Amino acid sequence: MNRNRIEYESRINTFSWTQFQEEQRREARSRPSRPMIPPMNIRPPKPIKTIVIDESEGSTGTNIVSSWIAKNRFMQKPKRDIIDIDDTEDSADKNDEMKNVLDRKELVGKEEAVAGGLSVKPINVIEIDDDEDDDDIIVLNSPPLKKMTQYEAATAETFWTQTLKKDSIESKSVLTANVDAAQQLFRTWNQVKGVQPLINSIPSTEFTICSYNVLCQKTIARTSYLYKHLRNTPGLLEWDYRWKGLRTELRNFKADIVGLQEVQADHFTDDFAPFMNGLGYTGAYKRKFGTTQKDDGCAIFYRPDKFKQIGYEEVNFFVSPNATSNRENIAQLMVLQCHRTCQCVIVANTHLIFNQERGDVKLAQLAILFANIHQMHKNFLMFNPAVIVLGDFNIEPYSKIYDFIVTGQLLVHGELVRSMSGQSKRTDGMLCCADKLLCDTMIDLDSRIRIMGAPIPRNDGYLRHQFQFVSAYHHNVPRSTEKRRPISTYHKDSASPDFIFYTPDTSNMGVERLQLLERYTLPTFESLQNTVPWPNKSVPSDHIPIMAKFRLYQCF
Incomplete structure (x- = not known):
């Protein structure tokens, strides 16, 4: 079994909901061919501490959309073992392993693994202090390859376990926008x-x-x-x-x-x-x-x-x-x-x-x-x-x-x-x-x-x-x-x-x-x-x- 271990030093910052919305608006103005979908009564998600990995250090970049949605889709507690992907493993097993990859503290990747028919980029090893609450951390590269749109944020937000306010329950857009997205x-x-x-x-x-x-x-x-x-x-x-x-x-x-x-x-x-x-x-x-x-x-x-x-x-x-x-x-x-x-x-x-x-x-x-x-x-x-x-x-x-x-x-x-x-x-x-x-x-x-x-x-x-x-x-x-x-x-x-x-x-x-x-x-x-x-x-x-x-x- 071949194993490549790629480590990057990381720096920590806070990516606020206000910053996210402002970046979204800026991108919408710079790309008029892709109009911005208006907000759908979505509240800011709970604060997320992000690890930003600079591309100059050799990273290929991480899609914030896939990171965020993947985290909320499965909502699993981080597992602290190392992922080993063997060349002899079935592709379905590889795909199952990849699903939880963003919730783990140590990630070991191959140069190119096939999971569900898709080419997967090398996986980064992120070193996180033991006192960090890794359930509230996601990984993204700076600059990200793609910003999360308001619609995608609403889809991801479906899976947060927050208490829903009464006015949100009565909102027409909350359920109709999210039920189908959740099923998909x-x-x-x-x-x-x-x-x-x-x-x-x-x-x-x-x-x-x-x-x-x-x-x-x-x-x-x-x-x-x-x-x-x-x-x-x-x-x-x-x-x-x-x-x-x-x-x-x-x-x-x-x-x-x-x-x-x-x-x-x-x-x-x-x-x-x-x-x-x-x-x-x-x-x-x-x-x-x-x-x-x-x-x-x-x-x-x-x-x-x-x-x-x-x-x-x-x-x-x-x-x-x-x-x-x-x-x-x-x-x-x-x-x-x-x-x-x-x-x-x-x-x-x-x-x-x-x-x-x-x-x-x-x-x-x-x-x-x-x-x-x-x-x-x-x-x-x-x-x-x-x-x-x-x-x-x-x-x-x-x-x-x-x-x-x-x-x-x-x-x-x-x-x-x-x-x-x-x-x-x-x-x-x-x-x-x-x-x-x-x-x-x-x-x-x-x-x-x-x-x-x-x-x-x-x-x-x-x-x-x-x-x-x-x-x-x-x-x-x-x-x-x-x-x-x-x-x-x-x-x-x-x-x-x-x-x-x-x-x-x-x-x-x-x-x-x-x-x-x-x-x-x-x-x-x-x-x-x-x-x-x-x-x-x-x-x-x-x-x-x-x-x-x-x-x-x-x-x-």
């Missing part, structure tokens, strides 16, 4: 490895699907313990403020199919339905159903210029007060036919029970869901529809319930109930009983609706279903370490309960009829450390949306 900084579209090439001789269509738990407003009041990070800025939890952010996101997604969870009933009527209709969507809403009236439910929207709805059913998971499935959760099943190919896809949108220790209830709800999807699939068998199931499953990847979904079976009898979802660390409690799992239902342990008079299948302790599901966010992706696991909800805890499952339906020719093309990446557990939990001034829900792009072929 955190996430990108990632092409799936091993995608089969397009077969031009077979008609196909591409579409984007989105699943998003938008956080019911009345749920916030019942679960305020999850949002203690906003106790000093309660305005960020108000519906009017969050709805501005949700509108911006829904508009910018440009998805063809959208599945929403935790949609408050009156907000669907007053806000979501009119807004989505204005964007050209058509949709349906299902409120949770059971012994008590619930405040929220699920909604599916689709673009009628791409799909035609030819079937729709609602599924109640509530069976009876004494049944295992005794909660008010629901699902929606919609059959959409593509205008271009006449091919159909069944889209199921659901939100399973939240309770982390009731894996048996979640399994019973899934069995009811899969039985109803199986029945709908039979009803539209002439179209041989593909299946997509999306929503908030309140399970963790690679848990026992996740394995049940992607493998089609799970030995449930005698399993510890609270460990099934992967959310609880406790190792005591009741065991699952296969005989009682689907009691009071007409659904068998093979997740099919029982035909009247048909013999009951033998109970061997397994729960099964009839589909071959793949997770859009875990297909052809190696299992992540704890620090690098993707996160889709982040408040008191961080987890990944949101999923998009689909059936590839591989033909005899070895071609997947429903192909996953891209997925919208999620932040990792590591990258979220020391950032403000969700919701916050830039993220309007305690979840972030998951999205995937598919190609659907005509039957062959």
